[in-house]
Amino acid sequence: MSTTAAAVQRIVCVPDSFKGSVTAAEAAAAMARGARQVFGAAEIVEVPFADGGEGTLEALLAAWGRSAQTLEVSDALGRPVTAQYGRSADGRTGVIEAAQGNGLPQVSDVAPQPLRADTFGVGLIARALLDDPDCAEILLCIGGSASTDGGTGLLRALGAEFLDSAGDPVAPGGGGLSQISSVDLTDLDPRARTVEWRIAVDVDNPLTGERGAAAVFGPQKGATSEDIRLLDDGLDHLAEVLGAESGTDPQRLRETPGFGAAGGMPLALSVLLGARVLPGSQMVAEALDLRGTLAQADLVITGEGSLDAQSLGGKVVQAVRRYAPSETAVLVIAGGVQLGAAQCREAGLTAAFSIAPGAASLQDLLRRAPELIEETTAQACGLLRHSLS
CATH class of the missing domain: 3.40.50.10350 (Glycerate kinase; domain 1)
Known part of the structure; x- marks a missing residue:
C-alpha cells in the first residue's frame, strides 16, 4: 500500500x-x-x-506477549548456571539463545579453556523444550559462544554418543573431536527428530580453514595458535565422520556458509537433526510473519x-x-x-x-x-x- x-x-x-x-x-x-x-x-x-543475535529471545517474547522461563543448566565448562528460554503464545515454537548455555561471559571468571568448553548446557535447554508436547519447532539463536565443539555437546545432552575407535565416549569439547570414530544415536531423544530446527546465524564463515570457526573466532575464546590448529583439525575430522555417517560430502560440510558460527554448532545439528541454517533476521522475520x-x-x-x-x-x-x-x-x-x-x-x-x-x-x-x-x-x-x- x-x-x-x-x-x-x-x-x-x-x-x-x-x-x-x-x-x-x-x-x-x-x-x-x-x-x-x-x-x-x-x-x-x-x-x-532482532537479527538472531543478542536480544532475539527478548524481542520474540515481547512480540508474542510472553515472559522468559528459567532453567538450571550448565555453562560451557559444566558449572551450574541459570538460563532463560521461551515459548510462543501457542507453545508450538521454542526459542533458545545458545549463549545462555555456552556463552563467553559466563566463563569469564576463570582462565579460558577453549579445548574443553562445550555446548552441553544448550542441549539441556533444548531438552526442556522437547518436554512440552506442543513444541513443534525450536529456534536456536547462536553467537557469543565460548565453545568450538561442532554442536556435539548439545547432541550429547539429547542422548547421542560420540565414540572413539575403542567404542568409548570421547572427552567433551573441541579438544576431543579428532578422536571421534563413530556416532551412536541409539539413545538419542526421538523427539529431537520430530521437531523442526532452525538455526539463526549472523556470520557466513565456513566450518574450517582460514575463515573457519577456529581460525576466526578461536582467539576470542582464548585459543592459542596450537589450540586453533587442534580445533580446526577436529572440526575437519568431525565433518569427515558425519559425512560418512550420513552419506553427505564432507567437503560440502566444511564449506557451507554459516557452519563456522558459534564454534561450528550448526554442523552436527544440520547433519543429524536436519536443522535449517538461516540468516538471523530472516529467521526472526519468519517467526513473526x-x-x-x-x-x-x-x-x-x-x-x-x-x-x-x-x-x-x-x-x-x-x-x-x-x-x-x-x-x-x-x-x-x-x-x-x-x-x-x-x-x-x-x-x-x-x-x-x-x-x-x-x-x-x-x-x-x-x-x-x-x-x-x-x-x-x-x-x-x-x-x-x-x-x-
Missing part, C-alpha cells in the same frame, strides 16, 4: 535494540509515541525485532544503534526493507547514521535520522535514548507529513 498525502492509516514500528541503551521493545514504544504526535489517528503497531505484518503498512519505522554498511548486510534494517512492500515509505531512526543520502536511497530507505541532538557525550545519549528516539521519530514523521501534504 503506497503512502499518500490523504492519510497515513497504519504505521508499523519495527526496530532492533539500541545496544547499551534500550531494548527493541523500548525502542518500538518510543517510536510509536513519536509517530502518534504527528499521526494521532493512525493505527500504530509495535514489533520489536513480518511480511504479513508489513503488508498493509502506509509507513514503516525501523532503526538500530548505528546505521552503517553492516546494516545492509543481513541486519534488521535490510530485513525490514526487504519484507516491506516496495512502495511503502521506510524511515530509519538510529543512534548514529554513517550512510549518505544516496546510499539510503539505493538501499530503498526513504530517509535516515540520527537521534544525536548535537554535541553530547555517549553516556548522555545512552541515558536519554528513549526520549531522543521519540523526539526524532516525531520530527521525521512531521517532515514526511509535510512532504505529503
Whole structure:
C-alpha cells in the first residue's frame, strides 16, 4: 500500500535494540509515541525485532506477549548456571539463545579453556523444550559462544554418543573431536527428530580453514595458535565422520556458509537433526510473519544503534526493507547514521535520522535514548507529513 498525502492509516514500528541503551521493545514504544504526535489517528503497531543475535529471545517474547522461563543448566565448562528460554503464545515454537548455555561471559571468571568448553548446557535447554508436547519447532539463536565443539555437546545432552575407535565416549569439547570414530544415536531423544530446527546465524564463515570457526573466532575464546590448529583439525575430522555417517560430502560440510558460527554448532545439528541454517533476521522475520505484518503498512519505522554498511548486510534494517512492500515509505531512526543520502536511497530507505541532538557525550545519549528516539521519530514523521501534504 503506497503512502499518500490523504492519510497515513497504519504505521508499523519495527526496530532492533539500541545496544547499551534500550531494548527493541523500548525502542518500538518510543517510536510509536513519536509517530502518534504527528499521526494521532493512525493505527500504530509495535514489533520489536532482532537479527538472531543478542536480544532475539527478548524481542520474540515481547512480540508474542510472553515472559522468559528459567532453567538450571550448565555453562560451557559444566558449572551450574541459570538460563532463560521461551515459548510462543501457542507453545508450538521454542526459542533458545545458545549463549545462555555456552556463552563467553559466563566463563569469564576463570582462565579460558577453549579445548574443553562445550555446548552441553544448550542441549539441556533444548531438552526442556522437547518436554512440552506442543513444541513443534525450536529456534536456536547462536553467537557469543565460548565453545568450538561442532554442536556435539548439545547432541550429547539429547542422548547421542560420540565414540572413539575403542567404542568409548570421547572427552567433551573441541579438544576431543579428532578422536571421534563413530556416532551412536541409539539413545538419542526421538523427539529431537520430530521437531523442526532452525538455526539463526549472523556470520557466513565456513566450518574450517582460514575463515573457519577456529581460525576466526578461536582467539576470542582464548585459543592459542596450537589450540586453533587442534580445533580446526577436529572440526575437519568431525565433518569427515558425519559425512560418512550420513552419506553427505564432507567437503560440502566444511564449506557451507554459516557452519563456522558459534564454534561450528550448526554442523552436527544440520547433519543429524536436519536443522535449517538461516540468516538471523530472516529467521526472526519468519517467526513473526513480518511480511504479513508489513503488508498493509502506509509507513514503516525501523532503526538500530548505528546505521552503517553492516546494516545492509543481513541486519534488521535490510530485513525490514526487504519484507516491506516496495512502495511503502521506510524511515530509519538510529543512534548514529554513517550512510549518505544516496546510499539510503539505493538501499530503498526513504530517509535516515540520527537521534544525536548535537554535541553530547555517549553516556548522555545512552541515558536519554528513549526520549531522543521519540523526539526524532516525531520530527521525521512531521517532515514526511509535510512532504505529503
